[in-house]
Amino acid sequence: xxxxxxxxxxxxxxxxxxxxxxxLKHNTSIVxxxxxxxxxxxxxxxxxxxxxxxxxxxxxxxxxxVMTRSSALECASIVEFLVAEQEIAVEFHHELRGGYxxxxxxxxxxxxxxxx
Numbered sequence: 509x510x511x512x513x514x515x516x517x518x519x520x521x522x523x524x525x526x527x528x529x530x531x532l533k534h535n536t537s538i539v540x541x542x543x544x545x546x547x548x549x550x551x552x553x554x555x556x557x558x559x560x561x562x563x564x565x566x567x568x569x570x571x572x573x574v575m576t577r578s579s580a581l582e583c584a585s586i587v588e589f590l591v592a593e594q595e596i597a598v599e600f601h602h603e604l605r606g607g608y609x610x611x612x613x614x615x616x617x618x619x620x621x622x623x624x
Contacts, residue, residue, distance in 0.1 A: 517614040524607040
């Protein structure tokens, strides 16, 4: 097993990315640029956790986790817009929003721990 696969934050990012992937795959009514942006930002969370976990220097790992947290906030903003435009169900919005918030909090803790 690779190091990132043991991280709870990676598992959560993987799970939420699966939900987003399936949602975007079946909801072609959402304009393409919005689907592309959400898909890329969601995948970026998962990939940056994996890549950052492999960095040896604390500063490098921290920088990856900062970028990752930014992507989580980007996703939350896109989901907020999509629910306001009635492109996604309120329940799914809450599920995604809660997931991004949890990932953001976990990353924040990881970032702070790397600063010490």
